[in-house]
Amino acid sequence: MKRLLQVVACLVFIGPWLAPASEGEVVQVTNTPSGRAVGGASVDASGRWIVFSSTADVAGLNPTPVNNVFVYDVQENQFSRITSEGGNDPVISGDGRYVAFSSDANYTGRNEDGSEEIFRYDRVRRRFYQVTRDRLGDGSSVLPSIDFKGKRIAFETTSNLRGRNADFSNEVYFFNRSGNMPLSRDPEGEGESYTPAVAGDGSLVAFVSTSNLTGRNEDFSQELMIYDVKERVLYQATNDVEGFGESSAPAVSGNGRFVVFVSSSNLGGGDNPDNVSAVWIRRKSGYSSLVTTKMDGPFDAEQPTIDWDGEWIGFVAREDLVGLNPDRSAEIFLYNRQRKTFTQVTSHPPGCNIVGPKLTATGGRVVYRSNCDPLGLNPDRGYEVFWATNPAKHLVIQGRGNIELVVFDPSGRLANRLTTTIPLARYEVGDFDSNGVQDVRVTIPEAMEGRYRIQVLAGTGADPGEAAEVEASLSGVVVRLAEGTVGSLNGLEASVTNQSFTRRSSTLVPVAGTSSKATLGARIPYPMASSGPIEIRWSDGRREQSFPCGQIELLDGRGRFFGTVDGFSVALRLIARAEGAVSLRFTARGGDLSEFAGTDHLGMTVAVRLGPDAHVYNWRFTRSPQTGKLTLR
Numbered sequence: 001m002k003r004l005l006q007v008v009a010c011l012v013f014i015g016p017w018l019a020p021a022s023e024g025e026v027v028q029v030t031n032t033p034s035g036r037a038v039g040g041a042s043v044d045a046s047g048r049w050i051v052f053s054s055t056a057d058v059a060g061l062n063p064t065p066v067n068n069v070f071v072y073d074v075q076e077n078q079f080s081r082i083t084s085e086g087g088n089d090p091v092i093s094g095d096g097r098y099v100a101f102s103s104d105a106n107y108t109g110r111n112e113d114g115s116e117e118i119f120r121y122d123r124v125r126r127r128f129y130q131v132t133r134d135r136l137g138d139g140s141s142v143l144p145s146i147d148f149k150g151k152r153i154a155f156e157t158t159s160n161l162r163g164r165n166a167d168f169s170n171e172v173y174f175f176n177r178s179g180n181m182p183l184s185r186d187p188e189g190e191g192e193s194y195t196p197a198v199a200g201d202g203s204l205v206a207f208v209s210t211s212n213l214t215g216r217n218e219d220f221s222q223e224l225m226i227y228d229v230k231e232r233v234l235y236q237a238t239n240d241v242e243g244f245g246e247s248s249a250p251a252v253s254g255n256g257r258f259v260v261f262v263s264s265s266n267l268g269g270g271d272n273p274d275n276v277s278a279v280w281i282r283r284k285s286g287y288s289s290l291v292t293t294k295m296d297g298p299f300d301a302e303q304p305t306i307d308w309d310g311e312w313i314g315f316v317a318r319e320d321l322v323g324l325n326p327d328r329s330a331e332i333f334l335y336n337r338q339r340k341t342f343t344q345v346t347s348h349p350p351g352c353n354i355v356g357p358k359l360t361a362t363g364g365r366v367v368y369r370s371n372c373d374p375l376g377l378n379p380d381r382g383y384e385v386f387w388a389t390n391p392a393k394h395l396v397i398q399g400r401g402n403i404e405l406v407v408f409d410p411s412g413r414l415a416n417r418l419t420t421t422i423p424l425a426r427y428e429v430g431d432f433d434s435n436g437v438q439d440v441r442v443t444i445p446e447a448m449e450g451r452y453r454i455q456v457l458a459g460t461g462a463d464p465g466e467a468a469e470v471e472a473s474l475s476g477v478v479v480r481l482a483e484g485t486v487g488s489l490n491g492l493e494a495s496v497t498n499q500s501f502t503r504r505s506s507t508l509v510p511v512a513g514t515s516s517k518a519t520l521g522a523r524i525p526y527p528m529a530s531s532g533p534i535e536i537r538w539s540d541g542r543r544e545q546s547f548p549c550g551q552i553e554l555l556d557g558r559g560r561f562f563g564t565v566d567g568f569s570v571a572l573r574l575i576a577r578a579e580g581a582v583s584l585r586f587t588a589r590g591g592d593l594s595e596f597a598g599t600d601h602l603g604m605t606v607a608v609r610l611g612p613d614a615h616v617y618n619w620r621f622t623r624s625p626q627t628g629k630l631t632l633r
Contacts, residue, residue: 024345024366024388025445026374029072032056034380037067041369041385045094045148045200045254045308045361047423047446048074051082052369052385053090053101069101071123074387075423082121083107091146094200094254094361097123098150100131102142116140118155118175131175134159139168143195147202148254152176152229154183154196154205172196172207174227183227183234186211191220200254200308200361204228206237206261208248222246224261224282237282240265245275254308254361257284258337260291260315262302272298279304279315281337291335292317301333305359305366311337312363312390314345316354330354332366334390343392348372355383364393364446389424394474395447395496398432399440401468401486402459407442410450415442447474451497454612456482458490472496472614479614494612 029050030038036056043050050072055065059079062068069087071080082090085105092099099121104114107128111117118131118141131153132141139159146153153175158168164182165171170192172184183205184193191211198205205227210220214236217223224237224247237259238247245265252259264277267288272278278298279291291313292301301317313335318328321342325331332345332354345366346354352372359366367387371378378384399405405427406416413421417440420427424445432439438459444452456470464487471480474496481494 024391025394026346026386026388028375028377029385029387030054030056030058031377031384032058032382034382036065036382038369038383038385039067040089040091041356041358041367042091043358043360043365043367043387044092044096046096047360047365047367047387049092049096050074050367050385050387051090051092051099053087069099069121071099072385082123087119088116089143091144093146093150094148095150098146099123100144100146100150100153100155102140102144102155113137115159116142118142118144118153120146120150120153122150131155132157132159132161132173132180134161136160139165141173145196145198145205147198148200149202152198152202154198154207156194156196170194172205172209174198174205174229176202176229183207184209184211184213184225186213191217193225195249197250197252197259199252199256201256202229203256204252204259206250206252206259208246208250208261219243221265222248224250224259224263226259226282237286238263238265238267238288240267242266245272249303251305253306253310255310258282258306258310260304260306260313262304274298276300277302279313281306281310281313291315292319294321303355303357305357307359307363308361312359313337314357314359314363314366316357332357332368332388334359334363334366334392336392341392343390345388345390346370346372346374348374353383362393362446362448364390366390389445393445393447395444395452395498396473397442397444397452397454397470397496398473399456399468399470400433400437401466401489402438402462403440403468403470403486403489404457404459405440405442405470406455406457407444408453408455409444410448410452415444447498449498451495454481454494454496456489456492456494458486462486464490470494470612474498474614481612481614492612494614496614 032038032054033056037054039053041050041052053067053069055067057063058070061079061081066086067088069082069090071082082099087101087103090099090101102116102118104116106112107119108130110130110133115134115137120129120131139157141155141157141159144153144155155173156170157173158170160166160168161173161180164185169186171182172193174181174183191209193207193209193211196205196207207225208222209225210222212218212220213225213234216236216239221240221243225234226237227234245263247261247263247265250259250261259282261280262277263280264275266272267280268290271290276298277300279301280288281291282288290298292299299319301315303316305314314332316330317333318330320326320328321333322344324344324347327350329348329350330352331348334343334345352370355369357366357368365387369383369385371381371383373379373381397405397407404417406414408414409422415422415425415427417427422444426443428441430439432441464485466486468486468489469480469483471478482489482492
């Protein structure tokens, strides 16, 4: 018997360099009175626990104006106090169990002289552990950085710990089960070391130093240093031979494979000749490249942060990277290392400041401090703690008509009218497009990679003949999954799959672009069914054009479509595998892309709809200054 499988829709979307063109959802965590301080926000890997310090009476837990350490539970919307006699610079381990901070209090009975020491608090056992002890009281230890399990801590100190810092210079130390070990011992005292950052897996520590620790910094410029914990080797990661720049503010990915930092040095083989203070990324292989760069060169950015596997890099910049920051105020942007795209997270008026952004492990959320008032809850413009979602991860599923939606994420968690177990998901009912028709909407701010299953049910007392439809929006692309009546959609099962590529290669030629080619290869993990149109859509973020291409059928497990639309030669091939999966190959050649002739970068999203099931893919093209072609990165 012949097997019949048909493609319903293929939608190609090309937008401006990045995407989507919308900001993240912002939540204000603290709301302190004027004159009270909030400092040092940090977040665990999951985004559930946020730690910070404040002199305010947070949730009635701090009636005296002492700068204490607090933990906020995002899931339960509850605050708890960690310290009672003062604490600064708090950080939380990736698993949320341990909080490290500095304090001059005597929490363990071993700090009688009141020197500033590093402490670690176990939130499970409710115990303090003193990491450092300056027996002479001549120095201080500050700015801890902690790994995922809370077992390894890096910090700054001017104390003569274990007799290894007799000149009391500012040095970086590393704490593990063996005790405290100096990473930046400078016996000559001609330089200092600062701002350590430890990888989530504890495999390396990055910091900056003006000391000649390896014999390669004879001019005592400020350079990036990396200590390999396993190999017990310290090496200098930057070398400003021209002496015009410096490196600072390192952050390390959780897996220890990437270090991001700020540098005004001309690194990367001469990529920064004007000594712009830009964000760079250094791979474990030793190669450094620019993150904050455009066609006309690098741009100023600061305060980098990075997620666990190095896919998302956050920073603060005064640039209009996606068309949402015309006043060039200080905003948080995210850079996707795989897709080579920028996404704007915040939107503030000029004059606002942003301090210390920190990404969660997946890059789905960023925690920061700011004196802005984005929600009307900070009229005194004091510094408060906020968190915001990554808009590139937003998944919105909307139904029109008297219907109900049940959504399951790739882990089997659900969201419906009565309950939601998907983190941060919202189920809303209302007339969202103001057309007099009831809508239902499920918003998932942090969409995982994988398949989201959707069940459609008739609403209570619904007229079966009432019109209804279901659509999904992911990565800035809207895909209509089903339309008909309440009766015809009742019991329908649909899905949206946020999927990575298995194969990709493309080149675009914006001028006389008949040589353009875009190719997508992917694997779909289940059989297809249903029918409908194939469509291609191209956009530069301001103009859009849609081209109907016809239909495709898959017979005997194989099928193909060939068509020409306004100069684009389109080919779509499907191969059904024995195990039920499907391989997809999509190619678009030629076409007139002259409208993109002045564009540095083009972000492409391909949405393939197979019946009520949609698959969304993303990539980016960047222009070669040598050939003028836009080539897949």
